[in-house]
Amino acid sequence: MELPAEKLEDIKALMALFEEPGSLDGGGVTRLGYGPAEDRMHEIFRDWGEANGFIAYTDAVGNSYLENDAATAAAGEGQSAVLVGSHLDSVVRGGRYDGVAGVAAGMACLKWLREESREFPLRVAAFRCEESSAFGRSTLGSGLITGAIDGDDAADFTDPEGRTLREVFAERGLDLHPQKIEGVSAYFELHIEQGKVLETLGKDVGVVEAIAGPRRFRIVIDGEADHSGATPMDMRSDALCAAAELILAVEKIGQSEGRFRSVATVGIIKNYPNVMNVIPGWVELGVDTRGIMPGSFGRMEQRIRIAAEDIAKERGVEITIARQYEDLPRSMAPQLMDELEQSARSLGAQSHRMMSGAGHDALSFADLVPTAMLFIPCRGGISHNSNEFTSDEAICTGAMVLCDALARHSTGART
Numbered sequence: 001m002e003l004p005a006e007k008l009e010d011i012k013a014l015m016a017l018f019e020e021p022g023s024l025d026g027g028g029v030t031r032l033g034y035g036p037a038e039d040r041m042h043e044i045f046r047d048w049g050e051a052n053g054f055i056a057y058t059d060a061v062g063n064s065y066l067e068n069d070a071a072t073a074a075a076g077e078g079q080s081a082v083l084v085g086s087h088l089d090s091v092v093r094g095g096r097y098d099g100v101a102g103v104a105a106g107m108a109c110l111k112w113l114r115e116e117s118r119e120f121p122l123r124v125a126a127f128r129c130e131e132s133s134a135f136g137r138s139t140l141g142s143g144l145i146t147g148a149i150d151g152d153d154a155a156d157f158t159d160p161e162g163r164t165l166r167e168v169f170a171e172r173g174l175d176l177h178p179q180k181i182e183g184v185s186a187y188f189e190l191h192i193e194q195g196k197v198l199e200t201l202g203k204d205v206g207v208v209e210a211i212a213g214p215r216r217f218r219i220v221i222d223g224e225a226d227h228s229g230a231t232p233m234d235m236r237s238d239a240l241c242a243a244a245e246l247i248l249a250v251e252k253i254g255q256s257e258g259r260f261r262s263v264a265t266v267g268i269i270k271n272y273p274n275v276m277n278v279i280p281g282w283v284e285l286g287v288d289t290r291g292i293m294p295g296s297f298g299r300m301e302q303r304i305r306i307a308a309e310d311i312a313k314e315r316g317v318e319i320t321i322a323r324q325y326e327d328l329p330r331s332m333a334p335q336l337m338d339e340l341e342q343s344a345r346s347l348g349a350q351s352h353r354m355m356s357g358a359g360h361d362a363l364s365f366a367d368l369v370p371t372a373m374l375f376i377p378c379r380g381g382i383s384h385n386s387n388e389f390t391s392d393e394a395i396c397t398g399a400m401v402l403c404d405a406l407a408r409h410s411t412g413a414r415t
């Protein structure tokens with residue numbers, strides 16, 4: 001797809017604006033939610049908006065917004081606007097594109113639509129604290145204002161220094177119980193894919209059909225810690241060996257459910273006492289299963305439980321499985337998916353329908369308004385890492401498809 005030089009320059013300039021906050025030696029950034037680097041990112045966002053003649057404001061939980069004159073006029077008449085959003089925080093030692101690309105794309109849409117005299121009511125949001133690195137829970141900013149997260153539940157979440165969200169909000173004059181966001185007719189989010197599907201298939205953009213919900217388990221394996229020299233091999237209850245079998249079983253279960261686009265991962269292992277001359281007596285595993293089909297979730301859980309029972313019996317250990325957290329998968333709005341696809345086609349961009357394995361701010365909106373997500377490829381599928389990279393060309397392509405789809409949506413919605 002041909003990219004107009006001036007649009008590509010806009011994207012380069014927007015991405016460069018956000019370069020510095022939280023930059024680390026050796027590449028990458030750390031911009032934890034409700035921390036100083038994220039504050040600076042939001043200031044840059046609002047300053048750019050004001051300098052370019054858009055209205056900038058923040059809400060009661062610290063999310064920042066820009067809106068065009070058409071959105072302000074619409075709000076005055078009780079009409080709604082299309083909302084484009086993403087986030088400006090990062091994980092520890094994260095990349096420069098996760099979240100930022102989506103916010104920059106929204107800013108570019110505001111600018112391009114005005115330049116082309118195609119303005120319709122449009123708001124662009126930068127949400128706070130999308131990553132769980134700061135308070136152990138993702139999508140806090142968007143979750144609190146949509147009601148997807150309850151302020152009472154969130155109040156006791158703590159940051160790495162042990163401060164609760166309640167304390168941080170009190171210090172900043174923010175409100176854990178904000179007014180629910182209003183005046184939004186549809187929500188669009190552009191985001192880097194964080195996987196390698198688009199790159200592998202050579203596609204320009206991904207139209208997300210559904211965002212996978214995670215179902216997570218804490219598994220504890222109780223064996224017996226004994227002397228590693230004095231205990232014969234046939235008299236052991238080695239919790240770590242049992243864990244090894246269970247980890248491979250989880251992988252196999254994930255693989256066999258892959259045809260339903262489910263995945264299963266053991267991401268955490270804690271081994272006790274974790275010393276050289278003691279047979280491991282106690283192991284904890286953290287298991288993350290994700291998918292978009294409830295049936296597949298159920299099967300994965302059942303098969304993990306059966307595998308655990310078999311391994312426990314075979315190895316003389318005790319295995320307990322507790323469900324820790326669950327969020328339901330969310331479907332994206334078919335009409336918005338069509339609009340994104342039509343826009344991609346009309347601009348000559350190759351699109352691909354896919355699911356999102358990762359959660360995003362779009363999850364917070366999916367129960368509230370028609371919601372859509374557009375993915376752009378990222379190099380090697382790498383994210384949450386200082387090596388994360390997406391070209392300005394890829395962001396520009398995505399932003400142009402997004403901009404066209406927004407225009408298509410609001411024209412369609414008006415007629």
Ligand SMILES: [Zn+2]
Pocket residue numbers: 087098099130191360
């Ligand atoms: Zn993100």
